[in-house]
Every structure is written in structure tokens, then in C-alpha cells.
Amino acid sequence: MAKTTLKRVHGYLAEFESASDVYHASEKIRDAGFQRWDVHSPFPIHGLNEAMGVKRSSLPFFVFFGGATGTLTAFLLAFITQVEIYPTVVQAKPANIFTTPAFFPIMFELTILFSAFTTLFGCFAFMGLPRLNHPLFASKQFKKFSDDGFFICIEARDPKFHQAETKALLEEIGGKNIELVEDEL
Amino acid sequence: MAHSATASSEAPAKPRILEREPLVLNNRSYAWITNRICGIVENRQPALWWWLFVPSVFLTGIMVFGFVYLISTGVGVWGQKQPVAWAWDITNFVFWIGIGHAGTLISAILFLTRQKWRTAVNRASEAMTLFAVMCAGLYPAFHVGRVWMVWFLAPVPNANAVWQNFKSPLLWDVFAVSTYFTVSVLFWYLGLVPDLATLRDRCKAGIKKTLYGIFALGWRGGNRQWNHYEMAYLLLAALSTPLVLSVHSVVSFDFATSVVPGWHTTIFPPYFVAGAIFGGFAMVLTLMIPVRAIYGLHDLITEKHIDNMAKIILLTGTIVGYAYCMELFMAYYSSSKYEGDAFLLRTLYGPSVWTYYAMFFCNVIAPQLFWFKWARKSLLWVLVVSMFVNAGMWYERYVIIVTTLERHFMPGSWRTFDATWVDNWTFIGTFGFFLMNFLLFLRFLPVIAIAEVKGVVPQSNPHHDDHVERGVHELQPGVFGNPELPNKA
Numbered sequence: 001m002a003k004t005t006l007k008r009v010h011g012y013l014a015e016f017e018s019a020s021d022v023y024h025a026s027e028k029i030r031d032a033g034f035q036r037w038d039v040h041s042p043f044p045i046h047g048l049n050e051a052m053g054v055k056r057s058s059l060p061f062f063v064f065f066g067g068a069t070g071t072l073t074a075f076l077l078a079f080i081t082q083v084e085i086y087p088t089v090v091q092a093k094p095a096n097i098f099t100t101p102a103f104f105p106i107m108f109e110l111t112i113l114f115s116a117f118t119t120l121f122g123c124f125a126f127m128g129l130p131r132l133n134h135p136l137f138a139s140k141q142f143k144k145f146s147d148d149g150f151f152i153c154i155e156a157r158d159p160k161f162h163q164a165e166t167k168a169l170l171e172e173i174g175g176k177n178i179e180l181v182e183d184e185l
Numbered sequence: 186m187a188h189s190a191t192a193s194s195e196a197p198a199k200p201r202i203l204e205r206e207p208l209v210l211n212n213r214s215y216a217w218i219t220n221r222i223c224g225i226v227e228n229r230q231p232a233l234w235w236w237l238f239v240p241s242v243f244l245t246g247i248m249v250f251g252f253v254y255l256i257s258t259g260v261g262v263w264g265q266k267q268p269v270a271w272a273w274d275i276t277n278f279v280f281w282i283g284i285g286h287a288g289t290l291i292s293a294i295l296f297l298t299r300q301k302w303r304t305a306v307n308r309a310s311e312a313m314t315l316f317a318v319m320c321a322g323l324y325p326a327f328h329v330g331r332v333w334m335v336w337f338l339a340p341v342p343n344a345n346a347v348w349q350n351f352k353s354p355l356l357w358d359v360f361a362v363s364t365y366f367t368v369s370v371l372f373w374y375l376g377l378v379p380d381l382a383t384l385r386d387r388c389k390a391g392i393k394k395t396l397y398g399i400f401a402l403g404w405r406g407g408n409r410q411w412n413h414y415e416m417a418y419l420l421l422a423a424l425s426t427p428l429v430l431s432v433h434s435v436v437s438f439d440f441a442t443s444v445v446p447g448w449h450t451t452i453f454p455p456y457f458v459a460g461a462i463f464g465g466f467a468m469v470l471t472l473m474i475p476v477r478a479i480y481g482l483h484d485l486i487t488e489k490h491i492d493n494m495a496k497i498i499l500l501t502g503t504i505v506g507y508a509y510c511m512e513l514f515m516a517y518y519s520s521s522k523y524e525g526d527a528f529l530l531r532t533l534y535g536p537s538v539w540t541y542y543a544m545f546f547c548n549v550i551a552p553q554l555f556w557f558k559w560a561r562k563s564l565l566w567v568l569v570v571s572m573f574v575n576a577g578m579w580y581e582r583y584v585i586i587v588t589t590l591e592r593h594f595m596p597g598s599w600r601t602f603d604a605t606w607v608d609n610w611t612f613i614g615t616f617g618f619f620l621m622n623f624l625l626f627l628r629f630l631p632v633i634a635i636a637e638v639k640g641v642v643p644q645s646n647p648h649h650d651d652h653v654e655r656g657v658h659e660l661q662p663g664v665f666g667n668p669e670l671p672n673k674a
Binding site for chain 2: 018019049056063077085086088099109120124128130132147153
């Protein structure tokens with residue numbers, strides 16, 4: 001039996017010439033009311049969030065709790081072991097609640113450590129990484145994004161997506177090499 | 186001057202806007218930047234790479250031999266004895282950990298202060314940080330004597346259910362250094378992800394592509410990703426900044442919380458931090474000037490970068506000089522007999538007086554050359570001063586640790602320290618280990634942060650063209666780095 005490959009449209013990919021072009025094109029797509037689309041560029045373009053209407057990352061909110069967990073962990077680790085279960089008296093230094101300042105360096109370090117881990121893993125989670133493949137990687141031209149290419153991809157999942165109209169919009173705002181990217185099912 | 190103020194007498198003179206030197210010379214394109222940096226990884230290495238790599242592997246072998254010999258024979262093969270129990274091990278530990286600090290300073294503090302020139306040097310100096318901390322970590326591990334017991338440092342109860350002493354600066358040190366290393370790795374890796382994707386997209390299918398692909402995590406450079414990425418980078422920079430200041434402060438607490446004369450001063454934390462940045466920048470220059478020449482990175486690491494780093498060396502060197510003088514002043518002003526004697530022994534009649542003057546010359550006198558522009562512009566002089574600083578910072582730790590311990594409270598226990606051949610070769614071996622790691626880094630990973638450098642070239646500003654259209658460039662010549670306009674007066 002011959003193998004049939006089912007394909008699903010992922011979206012339209014269009015190339016733009018410069019950071020400036022892609023910036024102005026983004027403003028137009030934003031104003032057209034698209035939601036599921038993205039700009040792919042070799043470096044973060046300053047101010048593009050506003051041009052795309054993307055909200056500021058909420059990562060700091062989570063990192064705060066990560067850091068607070070670190071502080072608490074360090075305090076409990078030091079306090080429980082030094083004061084509660086095994087009071088270590090070295091050089092006649094007492095072991096009680098008033099020795100807490102001696103735990104500050106470790107509380108500080110673990111705050112940073114836990115925050116850093118929350119930042120990295122939180123960031124990957126928000127970015128949807130790691131993933132081994134992505135429909136866009138099927139596009140031959142897309143790999144230019146990591147060199148000097150600027151791309152806009154409007155996904156088919158977007159409620160406003162319309163095969164002909166979206167293509168026309170991308171052409172109108174100056175997109176080149178417009179390509180329909182498909183995803184194998 | 187190409188665009189001096191030519192305002193007529195009627196119109197008020199427009200304020201002249203100071204131009205910045207371009208961060209990437211010769212208006213290089215994105216593709217040029219990618220090719221030049223990825224080319225280092227993709228092309229064959231120059232012969233010099235092999236000439237450095239083979240000896241450094243050999244030296245690494247000597248380091249490993251030194252440690253194996255130590256474990257199999259006993260800690261007595263190192264020269265330390267009472268009262269100089271810390272000897273070279275802690276000297277070398279503090280020396281190496283200090284080297285690492287410039288990397289984090291460049292990547293974190295200069296990032297927070299929006300110093301965009303950092304982009305060309307941050308990747309290599311972060312790598313340098315990691316390798317230096319690896320070298321540093323070996324010393325305390327072996328200094329404990331029975332190295333197989335080094336897990337006693339981890340916060341788990343040992344065989345007698347005795348927990349670590351959380352009130353001890355030595356345990357703070359364990360936490361500080363291991364946190365520092367871990368956070369540096371995370372920071373470095375996050376910065377690498379977009380560049381690994383660049384390497385992935387340039388490779389032909391094969392094992393290299395697979396490996397770069399795995400480590401690039403499927404990066405697609407989408408702005409929704411960059412949004413979180415930039416926030417994460419900012420957060421890690423904000424976290425690393427107090428971290429880097431705390432690590433060397435904690436290292437200094439190892440000394441400052443003791444009662445040993447010559448160590449027991451509150452100036453230690455800022456003094457150590459400034460010294461670490463000082464020594465670290467010298468090492469960055471020592472590594473980057475040859476890398477720039479060998480791989481032809483003159484357009485990316487410009488004279489401006491070297492000039493800036495030389496200025497930081499001048500600043501931190503002068504802070505260190507101030508700390509040396511302040512130590513002497515405190516010894517005099519405290520009227521503490523022991524403190525005063527400690528410094529008289531260091532500077533006038535101790536057995537290792539010459540190391541104090543070697544330190545003072547290398548760290549305080551030599552960098553003063555950087556007040557002169559010609560010295561900052563000359564690669565040879567920058568390299569010479571950096572070498573002096575590298576040596577001087579080692580002497581500083583030697584002076585603090587060894588010369589202080591040689592002459593303790595009780596004259597009856599005074600003994601002079603002599604390094605053994607194992608001390609010497611193990612230390613030389615760590616340089617081989619450091620260099621080997623750095624050379625492997627050059628071979629397999631992009632030495633300059635590609636994505637970040639692309640972000641600082643003028644055409645990356647999305648409003649770059651707008652201003653040209655509106656003619657704003659007539660008012661602000663060169664500010665936006667328009668290639669048609671002369672950038673420098």
C-alpha cells in the first residue's frame with residue numbers, strides 16, 4: 001500500500017530585508033488584528049514588542065518565588081541543622097536564633113542559585129523549548145534567520161488567517177519569497 | 186572636522202552631539218559577522234592553535250600527575266606546614282577565582298549599565314570565568330587533605346550525623362563558589378543558545394549538526410522567544426551582579442573573620458573585589474589580544490574595546506593601590522602592636538619583603554601607564570602591563586597568605602615557607618588546564634556572541650532608516666551610524 005503523507009498548513013512565511021522593514025510590517029500585522037504570528041530575526045530587535053503588541057515577559061514574577069524558596073531553604077537548612085537537631089558549637093559561637101546573621105551569606109547564595117534556575121527553566125518553558133523539530137525547519141529559506149534573514153510567519157491557527165488574503169497582506173507590506181509552510185501529520 | 190557647527194549668527198547654536206565610536210568597524214554586514222565568527226569553528230585551526238594546544242595538554246597531564254602524586258603519597262608533598270598551613274593552595278585558589286570575576290563583570294555589570302561594547306568580549310570572558318573557577322575549585326578540594334572526604338563539604342550529615350558548620354566562612358565559601366560556578370554556566374549557556382542555532386543552521390547534516398541542534402534546543406529566533414530570552418538575560422545579569430561581588434567578599438571573609446594580624450580588616454571585601462576585577466581584566470586582555478590577532482577579529486574587537494578595558498585596569502589598579510596604603514595606615518593608626526608588626530614584617534624586614542614590592546610595582550605602579558593614551562593604544566604595552574598585573578595579583582595573594590602566616594603571634598613558631606616541586610608543577614599545570622579548555626572553546630564554540638554583536642550594529646535599530654528619510658542625520662551626524670555619513674570627526 002502506498003504511503004500517503006497528510007499535510008497540514010502551518011502558515012505563511014515571508015522574508016523582509018531589514019530590521020526596519022520587519023518592524024514596520026509588524027505594526028501593520030498587529031493593526032490587522034492577527035494573534036498567532038511571530039517575527040524571526042537573528043537578534044532581538046529593539047522595540048519590536050510594542051510594534052507586535054506583545055506583552056512584557058512575566059518571568060520576573062516567577063523568579064521572585066524561586067528566589068524566595070531559595071532564601072527559605074537556606075534558612076531552614078542552616079537553622080534546623082545548627083540550632084534544632086545538632087547545635088554545632090565551634091569556637092564558642094552560640095547556636096540560637098540570634099546567630100541567624102551568620103547564615104546570611106548562605107541564604108544570599110541560595111537565593112541567587114534558586115532564582116537563576118527558575119530564570120533559566122522558566123525562560124525555556126515560556127519559549128516552548130526545548131523541542132526537537134518545528135514545521136518552520138522544513139522551509140529551506142528559514143535557516144537564514146540565524147544569519148541575516150528577517151521573517152514573519154503568520155500561522156494558520158490564527159482566527160484571521162485566510163490563505164489568499166494573508167498572502168496578499170504579506171505582499172502588500174513588503175514581504176518577499178512568500179512561502180506556504182506545511183507540516184507533515 | 187567634517188561636521189563642525191556651522192550655525193549662522195542668527196540661529197542659536199545647536200548643541201553638538203558627542204559621537205560614539207562605532208562598535209563594529211567598516212560597516213560590516215550581518216552575514217560578514219556570522220561568517221567571520223563561525224569560520225573560526227568551521228575552518229581548520231591555524232598552526233599556532235596546535236602549537237599551544239599540545240603543550241597545554243601536556244601541562245594538564247602534569248597537573249593531573251601532581252594531584253595523583255599528592256593523593257597517593259600524602260599532603261606532605263606540598264610545602265605547607267605550621268604555621269603556613271594555607272600556603273600556595275589557597276593563594277592559587279584566590280588567584281584563579283579572582284581571574285574569573287572579569288567575565289561576570291563584563292557580562293553582568295556592564296550589561297546592566299548598558300555598556301554595549303561588552304558584546305564583543307563577553308562570550309570569551311565568560312568562558313574564561315568558567316575555566317578559571319574550575320582551576321580554582323581544585324585547590325580547596327585537594328587542600329582538605331583526604332580528597333575522598335571532600336563530600337563532607339556538601340550539606341549532608343556525615344557518618345557521625347554531624348552537620349556542616351553554617352557559621353563558618355569556609356562553608357560560606359563552598360556555597361559561594363559553587364553557586365557562582367553554576368550561575369555562570371547558566372548565564373553562559375543562555376547566551377550561547379542563539380549562536381548554537383546559527384552553527385546548527387550552517388552545518389551539513391551529520392553528527393555536528395545533531396549536537397549543535399540538541400544544544401540549540403530548537404531555537405527559532407522568534408520575537409516571542411526573544412522577549413522571554415531578553416528578560417531572562419536581564420534577570421541573570423541582575424542576579425550575577427550581586428553574586429560576583431559577594432563571591433569575592435565571601436572569599437575575603439575567610440581571612441577577615443579570623444584574628445590573624447594583617448587579615449583582620451574591614452577593607453578586605455571591597456579590596457578583594459576590586460583586585461579580582463583587576464586581575465580578571467588583565468587575563469581577558471592577555472587572552473583576547475592574541476585571539477583578535479590570530480583570527481582577524483579587528484573589526485569586532487576594536488581598539489576602543491581594548492582602550493576601555495585598559496581604563497578599567499587603571500581604575501581598579503588604583504583602588505587596589507588605595508587598599509594597600511589603607512592597610513598600612515590602619516596598621517599604624519590602630520596602634521595594635523601585632524597589626525603594626527605584621528606590616529613591618531611585610532614591608533621592611535620579613536623574609537619575603539621582595540614579594541611585597543613585586544606586588545606593589547606590578548599592581549599599582551605598572552597600570553599607571555594607562556593614564557597615557559599612547560600606552561592604551563599600543564597593543565604591546567597593554568599586553569606587557571596585563572602580564573605585570575597577572576603576576577602582581579598572584580603576588581598579592583602570596584603576600585597576604587604566606588608572608589602573613591610565616592610570622593604569626595608567637596615567634597617560637599615562625600617558619601619560612603618553601604614551595605616544593607609538586608607545588609610548582611601543579612600550579613604550572615593549572616595554566617595548561619586553563620589554556621587547554623580555552624583552546625577547545627575556541628575550536629568548538631563561537632568566541633564572540635554573534636547575536637549580540639549583530640544587535641549593536643547601526644542597521645539593527647529599526648528606526649535607523651526613518652531618521653535618514655526625515656533628514657534628522659543633518660542635525661545629528663553619525664549618531665545612528667549611517668554608513669553614508671562619516672562616523673568620526
